[in-house]
Amino acid sequence: MQCGVRTWSAVLATTFGVLISGFATPHASASPPEVPAPSGPWGSFYDPPAVLPGNAAGDVIREQAFTPILSIPTATGAIPGSARRIMYRSVDDDGRPIPVSGTYFEPSTAWQGRGPRPLVSLASGTIGAGRQCAPSIAMQSLLHYRPPFDLSVAYEQLAVDYLLAQGIAVVFTDYVGLGTPGPHPYINRGYSARAVIDAARAAQRLPGTSLSTSGPVGFWGYSQGGHAVAAAAELQPTYAPELNVQGTYAGAPPVALADTLARGEGSTLIGAVGYFLNGALRTNPEIGPVLDRVLNDAGRAMMRNTANQCVGETLLNYSFQHTTQWTKTGEPLGAAITNDPIGRRIIEEQAVGNLTPTAPVLLTSNVNDDVVPNSRVRDLAHTWCERGVPVTLNNIELPPILPSTATGHGIPEFANIPAAASWIIDRFNGIAPAPCS
Numbered sequence: 160m161q162c163g164v165r166t167w168s169a170v171l172a173t174t175f176g177v178l179i180s181g182f183a184t185p186h187a188s189a190s191p192p193e194v195p196a197p198s199g200p201w202g203s204f205y206d207p208p209a210v211l212p213g214n215a216a217g218d219v220i221r222e223q224a225f226t227p228i229l230s231i232p233t234a235t236g237a238i239p240g241s242a243r244r245i246m247y248r249s250v251d252d253d254g255r256p257i258p259v260s261g262t263y264f265e266p267s268t269a270w271q272g273r274g275p276r277p278l279v280s281l282a283s284g285t286i287g288a289g290r291q292c293a294p295s296i297a298m299q300s301l302l303h304y305r306p307p308f309d310l311s312v313a314y315e316q317l318a319v320d321y322l323l324a325q326g327i328a329v330v331f332t333d334y335v336g337l338g339t340p341g342p343h344p345y346i347n348r349g350y351s352a353r354a355v356i357d358a359a360r361a362a363q364r365l366p367g368t369s370l371s372t373s374g375p376v377g378f379w380g381y382s383q384g385g386h387a388v389a390a391a392a393e394l395q396p397t398y399a400p401e402l403n404v405q406g407t408y409a410g411a412p413p414v415a416l417a418d419t420l421a422r423g424e425g426s427t428l429i430g431a432v433g434y435f436l437n438g439a440l441r442t443n444p445e446i447g448p449v450l451d452r453v454l455n456d457a458g459r460a461m462m463r464n465t466a467n468q469c470v471g472e473t474l475l476n477y478s479f480q481h482t483t484q485w486t487k488t489g490e491p492l493g494a495a496i497t498n499d500p501i502g503r504r505i506i507e508e509q510a511v512g513n514l515t516p517t518a519p520v521l522l523t524s525n526v527n528d529d530v531v532p533n534s535r536v537r538d539l540a541h542t543w544c545e546r547g548v549p550v551t552l553n554n555i556e557l558p559p560i561l562p563s564t565a566t567g568h569g570i571p572e573f574a575n576i577p578a579a580a581s582w583i584i585d586r587f588n589g590i591a592p593a594p595c596s
Contacts, residue, residue, distance in 0.1 A: 204244060205290065205338040207258035213248050216353065217360025217399075220246040220258055225299055239323030240266040244295050247361035249335065249353045252442060259354050260338035262295040262331045263362050264319060265369065270326035275374040277405070277587040278328045280359040280391070282384035283315050284572065286337070287469030288345060288434040293338030294331055312471070314573075318379065321576050325584060328370055330362035334387070342441045342466065345434035346416060348509045350442065351387035352394040355380070359402060377583045378407040381523075381572040382531065385412030386511060389522075389539070393514035406586035407516065408579045410523040410572060414511050414535040420482070420493040422532050426563040430477030432492060433465030439505055449502045453495040458485030479563065512542045519549040519592045521582045523575055527559045530568035544595035551582065551592050 204223055212220050223244045242264050249259045270276040286292050297313035319329050332354045336343030344350040355378055363372045380388035392407040413419040416435070423429045439446050454462070465473050482492030496502035520543060524536035533554070540552040555575070560566045586592070 204246070205260055205293070207246060207339055211248055211256050211258060216248050216250050216256075217357045217364060218248045219361050219364055220248060222246075222263075222365065239268060239320050240264045240328075242298070243365070245330075245361055245365070246339070247357055249350075249357040252349055257335060258339045259335055259357065260293060260295055260333040261354075261358050261361075262298060262333075263365055263368070264323055264329040264331070266323045266326050266328055268324055268326045272326070272584060273588045275371040276326065276328055276369050277375040277377060278330060278359060278362055278370055279322055279377045279379045279583065280355050280362070280388075281315065281318065281322075281329055281331045282334070282351065282355050282378075282380035282387035282391075283331070284380075284382035284384050285345075285428065285431055285434075285470050287471075287473065288337075288341070288343050288437060288465055289467040289469055290336070290338055290341050290343075291467075292469040293333040295333050295338060298331075315384075317573060318576050318580075321580055322379075325580060327580075327584075327587075328362065328368065330358045332358040332387075336438070336441070342437045343434065344438035344442050345431070346383060346386055346413060346509055347438055347442055348386070348390045348511065349394075351383075352390035353398065355387050355391040356395055356399045356402065360399065373403055375405045375587050376402050377405055377586065378409075379579070379583065380408070380412075381410035381575075382413070382568065385409040385531075386414075386509075388412075389414075389511045389520070392516040392518065392520055393511065396515075396517045404518045406519045406521065406583050406592075408521045408523070408583055410575060410579070411525070411528055411531045411568060412511060412522070412536065412539070413531050414539045415532075416506050416509050417493050417497055418532050418535055419530070421491070423530060424491065425479055425481050426529065427474050427478040427565050428530055428568075429480055429482065430461070430465055430468075430473040431470070432482060433462050433473070433477075436462050437466045443505045445501055446496075446505055449496060449499045452499070453486055453488075453492070453502075455485060455487045458492070461485055512539050515546045516543065516548050519551070519586055521551045521553065521579060521592075523553040523555065523571065523579065525555045525557050525567050525571045527557055527567045528571075529559070529562050530565050548595075549592045550595055553578070 225244050245263050246258050246260045248256050251257050283294050322329050334354050335350045359376050363370050378388035378391050388407050389409040389412045395404055483489050486495045522536055522540050524533045526533045540550045543550050555571050
């Protein structure tokens with residue numbers, strides 16, 4: 160069975176490069192780390208009150224206007240919109256309220272499409288694990304830098320600006336534990352999905368916007384963000400049925416973590432496994448004894464080092480390493496964890512595809528992606544298609560480019576922005592996508 164597939168030629172639009180550097184200091188222990196609050200004049204915003212205001216997921220806790228770097232001018236020369244830093248309520252796996260921060264962008268451009276102004280809830284690709292790595296902090300100056308080498312770049316601003324220029328409002332979650340107290344549950348299906356969904360609820364409840372509380376909503380994300388919005392798409396029908404979701408763009412979602420970890424061996428992004436393990440200790444503390452049995456001293460040091468790092472520092476410290484050097488047995492870390500029934504359950508619980516979206520989905524993947532296996536994205540498309548979901552699968556055919564550097568993974572994120580925006584605008588305008596066939 161095939162989904163409606165468009166195969167794109169390998170035409171590269173813009174080369175987007177970021178120079179990063181850093182170093183880490185070793186620690187030891189696989190216990191949940193204490194991650195310090197963000198520094199800077201905005202730091203106190205991210206410390207939530209002891210009692211959260213509001214009553215429901217999506218209620219706004221606080222807001223604060225700020226001026227982001229908006230890099231793409233409109234035809235009139237004006238910036239695409241204004242921004243407000245927000246904190247809103249979400250819930251953990253047990254239904255207890257937790258705070259999440261993010262940013263709401265109000266476009267200065269009128270929406271030219273059908274109906275009220277639409278809203279996109281956007282989720283970031285990997286940006287780090289420290290509280291200071293929050294996108295809403297980096298967007299205040301395009302990058303966050305804290306001496307000596309703590310660096311994160313607001314690379315998602317390209318997509319934000321493009322959507323704003325089309326008259327689409329954007330709410331951009333920081334995820335749980337970035338900005339607000341950590342650890343950050345990196346690639347956790349439930350926490351990520353609820354952060355995306357509750358950000359949309361919060362945006363529609365903010366005073367003084369041009370949004371309707373029943374207006375159209377779309378989800379948008381790539382890589383870590385693709386996982387988050389794919390999870391949001393399949394959770395929303397039961398978690399937030401009141402949202403008028405019209406479509407989801409999920410680029411290169413890591414559908415199955417064990418396969419993604421295996422693909423990442425020896426790559427630039429292998430250090431991100433520390434983000435996941437530290438987050439798992441927050442959400443599933445029963446994994447602690449598993450990690451104690453599996454990790455050697457170098458593995459425990461890797462976890463402690465990455466707990467407060469942004470992605471630039473992690474890349475420099477751990478690029479091209481192999482997880483075999485972090486386990487007591489010398490076997491790959493993914494295999495060592497999944498050989499334990501508790502570890503296997505926690506890894507498998509983060510898989511996307513066990514629930515079913517009710518709105519159209521655009522899945523995009525480079526056939527030579529060197530981080531997220533293309534085959535798993537195709538499998539997800541077929542799974543949802545077989546359940547009647549209108550899925551468009553875009554296989555981008557780039558040749559292998561500097562394998563293990565994440566180049567084949569990263570280029571499509573930026574080159575695909577106009578096409579993904581066109582797809583989601585069609586959904587907002589009520590144009591039905593091609594059915595799966």
